[in-house]
């Protein structure tokens with residue numbers, strides 16, 4: 001499960017929208033965390049902090065072909081952390097040395113990402129057909145949602161709090177819905193199909 005916590009330090013710079021302060025993003029790091037749960041798209045100058053969420057020995061180690069080279073070394077213990085600040089645009093595959101088949105991800109570093117870009121590139125959603133809920137994970141804090149049918153008629157709306165959430169879709173007809181997620185003034189549009 002993607003469980004990202006966001007720590008944003010925003011300086012009000014008063015320049016263009018591209019003048020966004022560097023941010024620190026937190027990722028959980030434990031057995032079974034891989035793929036999208038361990039991957040982020042960030043901006044050059046941003047920091048990623050991994051926190052050990054199980055008690056095993058892990059490392060955060062860049063792949064051989066990563067843009068930047070980083071290695072925490074083997075660290076053990078629940079709550080241990082490792083931080084790395086990415087300064088070069090590029091793609092950084094990484095893994096845990098003792099558990100490379102179970103723990104791996106990619107930190108993609110781009111330049112000139114707006115807050116909206118960061119929001120859009122780091123939201124994952126899926127329709128849980130069993131519970132009838134749209135499950136959401138976001139790097140940036142979610143504030144509210146709207147759900148529209150394909151005709152653009154609003155069906156549902158409400159508040160969201162934190163970086164994960166669920167939108168109850170039980171009681172709504174099967175079909176395709178347009179979901180708009182909000183982070184303050186930023187928004188992300190996602191299409192989901194309810195069976």
Ligand SMILES: [Cu+2]
Pocket residue numbers: 030031056057058059096097098099103
């Ligand atoms: Cu590991």
